[in-house]
Amino acid sequence: MPTPSDAAFIPLADALADALGPAVVSTDPADRERHASDWSGLQGSRPRAVLRPRTTEQVSAALRLCSAAGQPVVVQGGLTGLAGGASVQEGEVALSLDRLAGVEAIDPAAMTMTVKAGTTLAAVQAAAEEAGLFYAVDIGARGSCTIGGTIATNAGGIRVVRYGMTRLQVLGLEAVLADGTVLSDMGGMLKNNTGFDLKQLFIGAEGALGVVTRAVLRLQPAPRARATAWLAVADDSSLITLLSAARQRLGSSLAAFEAMWPGYLSAITARGPHYRAPLADIATPAVLIDVFGDDPAATDADLRERLEGFLADALEQGWLNDAVIAESIYQSRRLWAIRDEAPAEYSTLFRSSKGYDVSIPIGRMIDAVRVLETALSGAVPEAAVLIYGHLGDANIHVVIGFDAPVEKAVYGRVDDLLYGTVRDFSGSVSAEHGIGVLKRQWLGFTRSAAEIATMERLKAALDPSGILNPGRVVAAPS
Amino acid sequence: MPTPSDAAFIPLADALADALGPAVVSTDPADRERHASDWSGLQGSRPRAVLRPRTTEQVSAALRLCSAAGQPVVVQGGLTGLAGGASVQEGEVALSLDRLAGVEAIDPAAMTMTVKAGTTLAAVQAAAEEAGLFYAVDIGARGSCTIGGTIATNAGGIRVVRYGMTRLQVLGLEAVLADGTVLSDMGGMLKNNTGFDLKQLFIGAEGALGVVTRAVLRLQPAPRARATAWLAVADDSSLITLLSAARQRLGSSLAAFEAMWPGYLSAITARGPHYRAPLADIATPAVLIDVFGDDPAATDADLRERLEGFLADALEQGWLNDAVIAESIYQSRRLWAIRDEAPAEYSTLFRSSKGYDVSIPIGRMIDAVRVLETALSGAVPEAAVLIYGHLGDANIHVVIGFDAPVEKAVYGRVDDLLYGTVRDFSGSVSAEHGIGVLKRQWLGFTRSAAEIATMERLKAALDPSGILNPGRVVAAPS
Known part of the structure; x- marks a missing residue:
C-alpha cells in the first residue's frame, strides 16, 4: 500500500481526532518539532501529527486507523535511543507513549x-x-x-x-x-x-x-549492603583471568565489573579533579567492581572484608598492580564518576566524536581490542580511541574522538574497520543500543541471511502492511 | 497440502535414506514401537519411520524433504513430556534427536x-x-x-x-x-x-x-555451601507471608521454596519409614527450603546459622509451629525424598490418578487452593487430593487419586472444575509441562483469542505447510 500524500492525510487526521479526542492528536508545529528527532544525532523530519494517547484502547484505535489508511507510524518513548529508531522519517505520524504513564x-x-x-x-x-x-x-x-x-x-x-x-x-x-x-x-x-x-x-x-x-x-x-573497589590491573590479559576469578569468588554478589582501557583513563582523568584516578597507575587497564549483599544481617564492612580477601589473592597472583576499596558512599560515587559521568564530557573533550557499542565473545575480547587499537591507530592516527564498558557482559563501548571536525568519509572508514573487526571476532555490532536505522547496514555482520530473512517473515506476519516503525531493524514488507 | 498416504510414503522413505544414509532412517517395527508414545500416557501410533540424524545438516535435509512431500513430522527428545506432544499421530514420521548428542x-x-x-x-x-x-x-x-x-x-x-x-x-x-x-x-x-x-x-x-x-x-x-530446612507452617495463610519474608531475608541464597499441603503430607508420609515426616505436625502445610551460598569462604555451618536466624524470627512471628534444619547431607536427602521421590509412589498409592500443573498469581494462591479443595471434595469425595509444588514460583501440582478405577467422565469433571478454578483466578493451565495435544482444549482458559490467533499467525509464517508437530500447541495452518 503506498503511503498517503500529505493532502490525503487530512481525512485521517480528522478520523484520529474523532476517535481519540482532539487532545490526543496534535498537528501543532512546535509539538511536531519536539517529536522529530531522538538522541542518536539522526535528524528527523517533523511528523505529520503527534499522537499522545492516554490509554491502551487509544493506542489500539490509532493503529487500527493508521493501518487501514496505510499511514506509517513511528513509536516514541523518551527519545533517548542511540540507533535513530525514533527519529521521524518523511511522512510518518509519531505515536508517543509519554502520556500513557504511571x-x-x-x-x-x-x-x-x-x-x-x-x-x-x-x-x-x-x-x-x-x-x-x-x-x-x-x-x-x-x-x-x-x-x-x-x-x-x-x-x-x-x-x-x-x-x-x-x-x-x-x-x-x-x-x-x-x-x-x-x-x-x-x-x-x-x-x-x-x-x-x-x-x-x-x-x-x-x-x-x-x-x-x-x-x-x-x-x-533491595541490596542491603554495598562495596566498591577500583583495581589497577597488571595487564590486559589479566582482565579475563580476574573476571573469571571474581565470578567464582564473589558469586552472585558481583553487581558490576566495568573495565577501562588506558586510552580511556588518560583522556577522562585529564578532565580535572572530579575525575581524578584513585591510583596514579593508569598505564594499564582499570576495573571498577561493585558487590551487593542481600543478607539483612550483613553490613557494608562485611562486604568490604569479602572484597578485600579477593583482592589480596588477586594481588598475590600478580593479576593486579594495586587496588583500593571505597570507604564510604561518597568515595564510591567518586570512583563511579570516572566511569559513569564520562559520556557527558565527550562533547567538550572532542570537536567531533562517535560511539560504538559492541560485544565480543569474552575469550577473544583482549585480542579483539588489541587488533582494533592497532588498526585504528593506523587508519586514524589523529584520533583518540577510548575503550571501556561492561566487561562482565563481554560488552565494550568504543569512542573515537577528534580534535578537529572530520569528514563523514572518515567515520565511514572507522565504521568499516570497527564493524569488520567485530565480524572477524564473531561479535555483535550492537550489544545494547539496538539496530534502529543507523545500524541496519551492519546487521548482516552479526546475523546470517537466513536469520534476517526469518526476521522479515515475522515482520510480514505481524505487520503485513508495514506501517509500524518502517525501515527500523529490517526492511519493510514489500 | 494433504498428507501422503502410506503407499505414497515409499518414495519419500527412499529419498530420505538416500539423503541421510540408511542408518539414519529406520522402518523397523521395534524401532517404530519404541518411538510411538511419550510419558504422558497418551498412546501414540507407530510412526511411518524413525529418523535419527547425527548432524544438524541431516535434520535440515530431512525436514526439507518432508516439507516438500507434505509429510508430517513429530519431534522427539527423551520422550519424557507430560502433554502428549511427542506421542505419534497417525501418519507421522518421528524425528528423534537422541543421536545428535554430546x-x-x-x-x-x-x-x-x-x-x-x-x-x-x-x-x-x-x-x-x-x-x-x-x-x-x-x-x-x-x-x-x-x-x-x-x-x-x-x-x-x-x-x-x-x-x-x-x-x-x-x-x-x-x-x-x-x-x-x-x-x-x-x-x-x-x-x-x-x-x-x-x-x-x-x-x-x-x-x-x-x-x-x-x-x-x-x-x-557451583554452590559452595548448602543448607536445608523443613518448616511446619502455622496455617495456609502464613505460607505467603513466609515466602515474602524468606525472599527478603535470604535474598538470592534462597534456592528452593517447596510447599506441601496436609493432604499431600498425610498420603506420602503414610507410605513408610522412607517418607517419615521430620516433625509430627502434618495437620498444616509444610515447606522445604534450600539455601545456597556461593562465597567460597562460607561453610554449610554459616548457612545453617543464617537459616536459623530467619526461622527463629518466623517462629516468634507466629508463622511457624516448628522447624528443623538438616544437620548433614544425608538428613537433607531424607527431607527432600518426601517432596522429590513421591511421584514414583502414585502408581502404588492409587489405582488411578491424574496430575495437574498450574500457576496461580501468588497473592491469590491460598484462596485458590481453598476453593479447589472444597470444590473437589464436593465433586469427587472419594478422591485423595494431593497439593504441593514450587510455591516460590507460584506453581503447584495437584494430584487426584482414586482407590478404584474410574471412568473417563470423572476426570472430565475434575478437568472442568480444576481448570475452571485456574481461569477464575487468572492462573495458567500449564506452568511447566506445556500444552502439547492434551491441554490444547484448555489453552483458551489462560490465553485470549487474540493471543491464540497470533500464535497461529506465527505458526503459519514459520511452518506454512504445517508439517512440524502438527496439532501441538495450536491448530495446524489451514
Missing part, C-alpha cells in the same frame, strides 16, 4: 510492579525503592527514557552481570499490533508454559512488531 | 557450555560439575530427558526460584525450520541486540516452530 500497582508478595509504558525508568526505580524493593535495570538516560522504550530495546546497563538485561525483568506484557490487536499477558506469572511466549517477540524488537503499552516487572530484594 | 565445549571464562540437543540433562549437569560449575535446571526426568527437550518445553523444576526457567539459561541456539532453513545463533553472547531475538521463538514452543539442534547454555558458579 505505576499501577506494586505487589510485595509477588515482588512485581505493574506499570504503563510511558513511565520513566527513574520513576520505576523510585517506586520500587519506596516499597523497599529494587528494579535492577539502570542506564544513564534513566530520567528521560521510558520503561516501554527500555523493554522495546531490551536495555542493559551496569547491573546486567548480576541481574540480566531488561528481557529478564519482564514477567508480563501488553502490546498492540499494527492492526490494533491488543495482546495482553499481564498475569505476571513466573511460570506460564501455555503456548508460544508472545511477549518475548516485543522485547528488543524496537517497536517494529508491536507497541508496548504496559508491563509487569520483576522486582528484586 | 557436549561440544565448556568455556570456563564465559561460563558457558555448547551442547547438542540430544544430550541428556544429567549429562549436561555432570559435565558442568566436572568443570567446577553448575547447570541450574533440574527436574526428575534428568536421566532420560534431553537438553533440547527441556529447551523446547522451557523446563522449570525446583531451582527456578533462584535461577529462573530454562529460557534464562539459553544464551545461544541453533534451530531448523520446517523447510530446512538452519538458524544458527551460537555466539553465546549475553548481550546481542541485533534485531529480533529469534531464539526466544523456539524456547517453549514445543517444537511447533522449529527443531532445536544445538545450544549454548549459561553455567553458574
Whole structure:
C-alpha cells in the first residue's frame, strides 16, 4: 500500500481526532518539532501529527486507523535511543507513549510492579525503592527514557552481570499490533508454559512488531549492603583471568565489573579533579567492581572484608598492580564518576566524536581490542580511541574522538574497520543500543541471511502492511 | 497440502535414506514401537519411520524433504513430556534427536557450555560439575530427558526460584525450520541486540516452530555451601507471608521454596519409614527450603546459622509451629525424598490418578487452593487430593487419586472444575509441562483469542505447510 500524500492525510487526521479526542492528536508545529528527532544525532523530519494517547484502547484505535489508511507510524518513548529508531522519517505520524504513564500497582508478595509504558525508568526505580524493593535495570538516560522504550530495546546497563538485561525483568506484557490487536499477558506469572511466549517477540524488537503499552516487572530484594573497589590491573590479559576469578569468588554478589582501557583513563582523568584516578597507575587497564549483599544481617564492612580477601589473592597472583576499596558512599560515587559521568564530557573533550557499542565473545575480547587499537591507530592516527564498558557482559563501548571536525568519509572508514573487526571476532555490532536505522547496514555482520530473512517473515506476519516503525531493524514488507 | 498416504510414503522413505544414509532412517517395527508414545500416557501410533540424524545438516535435509512431500513430522527428545506432544499421530514420521548428542565445549571464562540437543540433562549437569560449575535446571526426568527437550518445553523444576526457567539459561541456539532453513545463533553472547531475538521463538514452543539442534547454555558458579530446612507452617495463610519474608531475608541464597499441603503430607508420609515426616505436625502445610551460598569462604555451618536466624524470627512471628534444619547431607536427602521421590509412589498409592500443573498469581494462591479443595471434595469425595509444588514460583501440582478405577467422565469433571478454578483466578493451565495435544482444549482458559490467533499467525509464517508437530500447541495452518 503506498503511503498517503500529505493532502490525503487530512481525512485521517480528522478520523484520529474523532476517535481519540482532539487532545490526543496534535498537528501543532512546535509539538511536531519536539517529536522529530531522538538522541542518536539522526535528524528527523517533523511528523505529520503527534499522537499522545492516554490509554491502551487509544493506542489500539490509532493503529487500527493508521493501518487501514496505510499511514506509517513511528513509536516514541523518551527519545533517548542511540540507533535513530525514533527519529521521524518523511511522512510518518509519531505515536508517543509519554502520556500513557504511571505505576499501577506494586505487589510485595509477588515482588512485581505493574506499570504503563510511558513511565520513566527513574520513576520505576523510585517506586520500587519506596516499597523497599529494587528494579535492577539502570542506564544513564534513566530520567528521560521510558520503561516501554527500555523493554522495546531490551536495555542493559551496569547491573546486567548480576541481574540480566531488561528481557529478564519482564514477567508480563501488553502490546498492540499494527492492526490494533491488543495482546495482553499481564498475569505476571513466573511460570506460564501455555503456548508460544508472545511477549518475548516485543522485547528488543524496537517497536517494529508491536507497541508496548504496559508491563509487569520483576522486582528484586533491595541490596542491603554495598562495596566498591577500583583495581589497577597488571595487564590486559589479566582482565579475563580476574573476571573469571571474581565470578567464582564473589558469586552472585558481583553487581558490576566495568573495565577501562588506558586510552580511556588518560583522556577522562585529564578532565580535572572530579575525575581524578584513585591510583596514579593508569598505564594499564582499570576495573571498577561493585558487590551487593542481600543478607539483612550483613553490613557494608562485611562486604568490604569479602572484597578485600579477593583482592589480596588477586594481588598475590600478580593479576593486579594495586587496588583500593571505597570507604564510604561518597568515595564510591567518586570512583563511579570516572566511569559513569564520562559520556557527558565527550562533547567538550572532542570537536567531533562517535560511539560504538559492541560485544565480543569474552575469550577473544583482549585480542579483539588489541587488533582494533592497532588498526585504528593506523587508519586514524589523529584520533583518540577510548575503550571501556561492561566487561562482565563481554560488552565494550568504543569512542573515537577528534580534535578537529572530520569528514563523514572518515567515520565511514572507522565504521568499516570497527564493524569488520567485530565480524572477524564473531561479535555483535550492537550489544545494547539496538539496530534502529543507523545500524541496519551492519546487521548482516552479526546475523546470517537466513536469520534476517526469518526476521522479515515475522515482520510480514505481524505487520503485513508495514506501517509500524518502517525501515527500523529490517526492511519493510514489500 | 494433504498428507501422503502410506503407499505414497515409499518414495519419500527412499529419498530420505538416500539423503541421510540408511542408518539414519529406520522402518523397523521395534524401532517404530519404541518411538510411538511419550510419558504422558497418551498412546501414540507407530510412526511411518524413525529418523535419527547425527548432524544438524541431516535434520535440515530431512525436514526439507518432508516439507516438500507434505509429510508430517513429530519431534522427539527423551520422550519424557507430560502433554502428549511427542506421542505419534497417525501418519507421522518421528524425528528423534537422541543421536545428535554430546557436549561440544565448556568455556570456563564465559561460563558457558555448547551442547547438542540430544544430550541428556544429567549429562549436561555432570559435565558442568566436572568443570567446577553448575547447570541450574533440574527436574526428575534428568536421566532420560534431553537438553533440547527441556529447551523446547522451557523446563522449570525446583531451582527456578533462584535461577529462573530454562529460557534464562539459553544464551545461544541453533534451530531448523520446517523447510530446512538452519538458524544458527551460537555466539553465546549475553548481550546481542541485533534485531529480533529469534531464539526466544523456539524456547517453549514445543517444537511447533522449529527443531532445536544445538545450544549454548549459561553455567553458574557451583554452590559452595548448602543448607536445608523443613518448616511446619502455622496455617495456609502464613505460607505467603513466609515466602515474602524468606525472599527478603535470604535474598538470592534462597534456592528452593517447596510447599506441601496436609493432604499431600498425610498420603506420602503414610507410605513408610522412607517418607517419615521430620516433625509430627502434618495437620498444616509444610515447606522445604534450600539455601545456597556461593562465597567460597562460607561453610554449610554459616548457612545453617543464617537459616536459623530467619526461622527463629518466623517462629516468634507466629508463622511457624516448628522447624528443623538438616544437620548433614544425608538428613537433607531424607527431607527432600518426601517432596522429590513421591511421584514414583502414585502408581502404588492409587489405582488411578491424574496430575495437574498450574500457576496461580501468588497473592491469590491460598484462596485458590481453598476453593479447589472444597470444590473437589464436593465433586469427587472419594478422591485423595494431593497439593504441593514450587510455591516460590507460584506453581503447584495437584494430584487426584482414586482407590478404584474410574471412568473417563470423572476426570472430565475434575478437568472442568480444576481448570475452571485456574481461569477464575487468572492462573495458567500449564506452568511447566506445556500444552502439547492434551491441554490444547484448555489453552483458551489462560490465553485470549487474540493471543491464540497470533500464535497461529506465527505458526503459519514459520511452518506454512504445517508439517512440524502438527496439532501441538495450536491448530495446524489451514
